Amino acid sequence: MNNADHNPPDPKEDPKGESKGDPMSVAFAEARAAAARGEVPVGAAIVKDGRVVASAGNRPRELRDPSAHAEMLAIRLACEALDDERLSGCDLYVTLEPCTMCAGAISFARIRRIYYAAHDPKGGAVDNGVHFFDQPTCHHAPEVYGGIRESEAATLLKEFFEGRR
Numbered sequence: 001m002n003n004a005d006h007n008p009p010d011p012k013e014d015p016k017g018e019s020k021g022d023p024m025s026v027a028f029a030e031a032r033a034a035a036a037r038g039e040v041p042v043g044a045a046i047v048k049d050g051r052v053v054a055s056a057g058n059r060p061r062e063l064r065d066p067s068a069h070a071e072m073l074a075i076r077l078a079c080e081a082l083d084d085e086r087l088s089g090c091d092l093y094v095t096l097e098p099c100t101m102c103a104g105a106i107s108f109a110r111i112r113r114i115y116y117a118a119h120d121p122k123g124g125a126v127d128n129g130v131h132f133f134d135q136p137t138c139h140h141a142p143e144v145y146g147g148i149r150e151s152e153a154a155t156l157l158k159e160f161f162e163g164r165r
Protein backbone atom coordinates (compact mmCIF):
# COMPACT_ATOMS: atom_id res chain seq x y z
CA MET A 1 0.00 0.00 0.00
CA ASN A 2 1.04 3.53 -0.55
CA ASN A 3 0.93 5.05 2.89
CA ALA A 4 1.04 8.52 1.42
CA ASP A 5 -2.50 7.99 0.17
CA HIS A 6 -3.79 7.18 3.61
CA ASN A 7 -1.81 9.18 6.12
CA PRO A 8 -1.95 12.92 6.45
CA PRO A 9 1.38 14.60 5.72
CA ASP A 10 3.63 14.74 8.74
CA PRO A 11 4.34 18.44 9.29
CA LYS A 12 7.77 17.62 10.73
CA GLU A 13 8.85 15.73 7.65
CA ASP A 14 7.01 17.96 5.30
CA PRO A 15 7.43 21.56 6.44
CA LYS A 16 5.82 23.01 3.33
CA GLY A 17 2.80 20.72 3.59
CA GLU A 18 3.23 19.72 -0.03
CA SER A 19 3.21 15.94 0.21
CA LYS A 20 -0.22 14.76 -0.79
CA GLY A 21 1.07 11.54 -2.20
CA ASP A 22 1.71 12.89 -5.67
CA PRO A 23 4.91 11.25 -6.84
CA MET A 24 7.00 14.38 -7.34
CA SER A 25 6.14 15.48 -3.81
CA VAL A 26 7.22 12.07 -2.55
CA ALA A 27 10.51 12.55 -4.42
CA PHE A 28 10.93 16.01 -2.87
CA ALA A 29 10.29 14.61 0.61
CA GLU A 30 13.00 12.00 -0.05
CA ALA A 31 15.37 14.76 -1.22
CA ARG A 32 14.81 16.77 1.97
CA ALA A 33 15.33 13.66 4.08
CA ALA A 34 18.60 13.05 2.21
CA ALA A 35 19.76 16.59 3.01
CA ALA A 36 18.97 15.99 6.67
CA ARG A 37 21.28 12.95 6.53
CA GLY A 38 24.06 15.06 5.02
CA GLU A 39 23.58 13.60 1.55
CA VAL A 40 23.20 15.64 -1.62
CA PRO A 41 19.44 16.32 -1.69
CA VAL A 42 18.10 14.19 -4.51
CA GLY A 43 15.00 12.04 -4.20
CA ALA A 44 13.15 9.66 -6.47
CA ALA A 45 9.82 7.85 -6.60
CA ILE A 46 8.57 5.12 -8.92
CA VAL A 47 4.93 4.81 -9.88
CA LYS A 48 3.02 1.91 -11.35
CA ASP A 49 -0.68 2.14 -12.17
CA GLY A 50 -0.97 5.44 -10.31
CA ARG A 51 0.58 4.08 -7.13
CA VAL A 52 4.00 4.90 -5.66
CA VAL A 53 5.69 1.48 -5.40
CA ALA A 54 9.10 2.70 -4.24
CA SER A 55 10.87 5.88 -3.19
CA ALA A 56 14.40 6.67 -2.06
CA GLY A 57 16.84 9.47 -1.45
CA ASN A 58 20.58 9.65 -2.03
CA ARG A 59 22.67 7.48 0.31
CA PRO A 60 26.22 7.20 -1.11
CA ARG A 61 27.86 8.57 2.02
CA GLU A 62 25.84 6.49 4.45
CA LEU A 63 26.24 3.26 2.46
CA ARG A 64 29.81 4.01 1.32
CA ASP A 65 28.51 3.26 -2.15
CA PRO A 66 29.01 5.63 -5.09
CA SER A 67 26.16 3.90 -6.90
CA ALA A 68 23.63 4.66 -4.14
CA HIS A 69 21.95 7.47 -6.06
CA ALA A 70 18.25 7.99 -5.34
CA GLU A 71 17.22 6.59 -8.72
CA MET A 72 19.35 3.45 -8.32
CA LEU A 73 17.94 2.73 -4.87
CA ALA A 74 14.37 3.41 -6.00
CA ILE A 75 14.80 1.09 -8.99
CA ARG A 76 16.14 -1.68 -6.75
CA LEU A 77 13.27 -1.23 -4.29
CA ALA A 78 10.66 -1.17 -7.06
CA CYS A 79 12.08 -4.35 -8.65
CA GLU A 80 11.94 -6.00 -5.25
CA ALA A 81 8.39 -4.81 -4.61
CA LEU A 82 7.17 -5.92 -8.03
CA ASP A 83 9.33 -9.06 -8.07
CA ASP A 84 10.63 -8.29 -11.54
CA GLU A 85 13.97 -7.18 -13.02
CA ARG A 86 12.12 -4.89 -15.39
CA LEU A 87 9.87 -1.97 -14.59
CA SER A 88 7.87 -1.84 -17.81
CA GLY A 89 4.92 0.49 -17.41
CA CYS A 90 6.56 2.26 -14.48
CA ASP A 91 7.31 5.96 -14.33
CA LEU A 92 10.19 7.53 -12.42
CA TYR A 93 9.99 10.91 -10.71
CA VAL A 94 13.27 12.45 -9.61
CA THR A 95 14.26 15.88 -8.32
CA LEU A 96 17.41 16.16 -10.47
CA GLU A 97 18.23 15.22 -14.04
CA PRO A 98 19.68 11.68 -13.92
CA CYS A 99 23.40 11.09 -14.37
CA THR A 100 24.89 8.65 -16.88
CA MET A 101 24.86 5.73 -14.44
CA CYS A 102 21.22 6.25 -13.52
CA ALA A 103 20.19 6.84 -17.14
CA GLY A 104 21.75 3.45 -17.95
CA ALA A 105 19.84 1.76 -15.15
CA ILE A 106 16.60 3.48 -16.20
CA SER A 107 17.09 2.12 -19.70
CA PHE A 108 17.89 -1.42 -18.52
CA ALA A 109 14.84 -1.29 -16.24
CA ARG A 110 12.63 -0.39 -19.22
CA ILE A 111 11.07 2.52 -17.36
CA ARG A 112 8.30 4.10 -19.40
CA ARG A 113 8.56 7.79 -18.53
CA ILE A 114 10.80 9.96 -16.44
CA TYR A 115 9.79 13.22 -14.89
CA TYR A 116 12.61 15.26 -13.40
CA ALA A 117 12.80 18.63 -11.68
CA ALA A 118 16.14 20.46 -11.98
CA HIS A 119 18.31 20.28 -15.06
CA ASP A 120 21.91 19.37 -14.23
CA PRO A 121 24.33 20.92 -16.72
CA LYS A 122 27.32 19.56 -14.75
CA GLY A 123 26.28 15.96 -14.17
CA GLY A 124 23.11 15.28 -16.14
CA ALA A 125 23.04 12.73 -18.94
CA VAL A 126 19.54 13.17 -20.34
CA ASP A 127 19.23 16.70 -21.72
CA ASN A 128 22.86 17.53 -20.94
CA GLY A 129 26.17 15.70 -21.23
CA VAL A 130 26.00 12.46 -23.19
CA HIS A 131 22.26 12.65 -23.96
CA PHE A 132 22.21 8.97 -23.09
CA PHE A 133 18.72 8.16 -24.37
CA ASP A 134 19.49 9.63 -27.79
CA GLN A 135 22.43 7.31 -28.42
CA PRO A 136 22.14 4.40 -30.84
CA THR A 137 23.61 2.12 -28.16
CA CYS A 138 20.66 2.88 -25.89
CA HIS A 139 18.10 0.17 -26.52
CA HIS A 140 15.22 1.52 -24.49
CA ALA A 141 14.53 5.22 -24.16
CA PRO A 142 11.80 6.47 -21.85
CA GLU A 143 9.69 9.50 -22.58
CA VAL A 144 11.31 12.42 -20.75
CA TYR A 145 9.64 15.40 -19.09
CA GLY A 146 12.15 17.77 -17.46
CA GLY A 147 11.87 21.01 -15.54
CA ILE A 148 8.92 20.11 -13.28
CA ARG A 149 9.16 22.23 -10.08
CA GLU A 150 12.65 23.05 -11.27
CA SER A 151 13.22 26.19 -9.18
CA GLU A 152 12.21 24.38 -5.99
CA ALA A 153 14.71 21.59 -6.67
CA ALA A 154 17.44 24.03 -7.67
CA THR A 155 16.91 26.02 -4.46
CA LEU A 156 17.11 22.87 -2.36
CA LEU A 157 20.46 21.94 -3.95
CA LYS A 158 21.81 25.48 -3.74
CA GLU A 159 20.92 25.81 -0.05
CA PHE A 160 22.51 22.45 0.68
CA PHE A 161 25.82 23.30 -0.98
CA GLU A 162 25.88 26.82 0.51
CA GLY A 163 25.36 25.32 3.95
CA ARG A 164 28.39 23.08 3.49
CA ARG A 165 30.85 25.85 2.72
Ligand SMILES: [Zn+2]
Nearest residue numbers: 069098099102
Ligand atom coordinates in the same frame (compact mmCIF):
# COMPACT_ATOMS: atom_id res chain seq x y z
ZN1 LIG B 1 22.73 9.09 -10.75
